[in-house]
Amino acid sequence: MTVVTLVSALSLAAWLWLLLARGFFWRTDVRLPAREEPDDWPPVCVVVPARDEAAVLPASLPSLLAQDYPGRAEVFLIDDGSTDGTGELACELARRHEGLPLTVASPGEPPAGWTGKLWAVRHGIGLARAREPEYLLLTDADIAHAPDSLRALVSAAGTGGFDVVSQMARLRVESVWERLVVPAFVYFFAQLYPFRWIGGGRAGSGRGRATRTAAAAGGCVLLRADAAERARIPDAIRHAVIDDVALARAVKGTGGRVWLGLADRVDSVRPYPRLHDLWRMVSRSAYAQLRHNPLVLAGTVLGLALVYLVPPAAVLVGAATGQGTTAALGAAAWLVMAGTYLPMLRYYRQPLWLAPLLPFTAFLYLLMTVDSAVQHYRGRGAAWKGRTYARPDAVPEEGRAG
Structure with a gap:
């Protein structure tokens, strides 16, 4: 030979x-788990960190404001030092589109040891705590949600007893390079973090590698507020560049349950038309x-x-x-x-x-x-x-x- x-x-x-x-990992049938709608819908705060997102905000923010959620919910957009008028545009979009109340705030420049996104998330969670939410939805400024997205996430978390329910948004696939690179990006991610292993149980439960595998998709993360406090989110991961995986590991490390799967009606509107962008x-x-x-x-x-x-x-x-x-x-x-x-x-x-x-x-x-x-x-x-x-x-x- x-x-x-x-x-x-x-x-x-x-x-x-x-x-x-x-x-x-190669199967794509891991979608939101079976769920039942609760009799009493828990309060939710949506935190959107945004830095220079004026180009995509008109296609994403209205979808959050238009959420058909039966309980109390509001949106906090945290402007992370934008220079393109992101905050002002967000306020204008809220005036033009009826729906959930929107608060726009800015935390200032992040101190040493913090990434800008997590510093913005920290500020948003701090504002949200005054509303005493049961859940926090952390979502990126380029993510568009179907009208029932929030209620589906909350129902799945409550039914399955999950502390984190995260959906990997469907990325845009229109240009030649997007068609060639984007599906492979998600395929490689699933190979690295098999979705079936992520929801395999609580850390320390003795169920092997499946319980140790933790990941989330930062574009859409529903996080139970008390789990965030136990895991010290985001302070414990303040320097993480890959913050979604770090968040899931921190929650699972404190005994929380994490679920991650592919989205059906949660989409990224950010274009990556050139190979350079990807x-x-x-x-x-x-x-x-x-x-x-x-x-x-x-x-x-x-x-x-x-x-x-x-x-x-x-x-x-x-x-x-x-x-x-x-x-x-x-x-x-x-x-x-x-x-x-x-x-x-x-x-x-x-x-x-x-x-x-x-x-x-x-x-x-x-x-x-x-x-x-x-x-x-x-x-x-x-x-x-x-x-x-x-x-x-x-x-x-x-x-x-x-």
């Missing part, structure tokens, strides 16, 4: 393991996901190459050199890979012929991850909307979570 054949066999074995033993979205946090660890980066690059790049390479090498076994192993791995990608393409209503192109997209993500590390060591890592955040262990002690 040649080295190429052996590597091809390892790639196929990896895909068979991913297919059967990774929480069926590249920035991924690379700004990719190295933070790897804990800024060069060894983890090296392992990730090798893993991506083995799993996604070896199959098509084995087919080409096998066909060119007459090594039928190598080509067959590569083709089998490529077939399994494409097959697991089909449900995500269907979810995004994309043509199924994109499935065999997943190795190319994975190669782009590999380059984005490497670029994220390069930008980090150049001092430009985790840069977003004019701010650059240090790695957590570089934050001054007085600015870190206690």
Whole structure:
């Protein structure tokens, strides 16, 4: 057996393991769980951190103000130092659209050790506490909600006893690059954090890896207010660049229950028309996901190459050199890979012929991850909307979570 054949066999074995033993991550049927509407609807406060979001706010904020929620609810938009008139536009939209009451406030610049988004969230939660809500809906300024979104989230949380119910908003898929990159982004996220494992029970319950897996999608997070207080949200995660995953881990670490799934009627309205836009979205946090660890980066690059790049390479090498076994192993791995990608393409209503192109997209993500590390060591890592955040262990002690 040649080295190429052996590597091809390892790639196929990896895909068979991913297919059967990774929480069926490739399935897209994890949607809001069974729910019953309560007799008494609990009060909810919606917190929307926003920085320079005037371009997307007209397509998103009215959907929040128009929520058909039977209980008491109101919206707090926290303007995080915008320079494009985000706060003023929000007030104008509230005047034009009847619905939930809106409060617009600004917390000022974040102190050392805080990301701007979490500093805004902290200010919004502080304002919301005066209303004594039972739930907090943390949602991004680019997320549009169906009219029944809030009542569905609250019903699911109450019925299932969840402290966090989070939906991964359906991202925009219109440009060529969005069609190629966006469904893969969600596919890779689900592979990293299998949704079925996230709702697997309380941490410390002895039910294995499923109970330890925690993640959320920051665009839409319904959080029980007392769970936020127990987990010290957001203070305990104040420096987190990937704040949604950090939030879920903090809640689960204090014994809370977390649920995450795909959304049906919660959509991101933010466009990513060019590859450059998508590249920035991924690379700004990719190295933070790897804990800024060069060894983890090296392992990730090798893993991506083995799993996604070896199959098509084995087919080409096998066909060119007459090594039928190598080509067959590569083709089998490529077939399994494409097959697991089909449900995500269907979810995004994309043509199924994109499935065999997943190795190319994975190669782009590999380059984005490497670029994220390069930008980090150049001092430009985790840069977003004019701010650059240090790695957590570089934050001054007085600015870190206690």
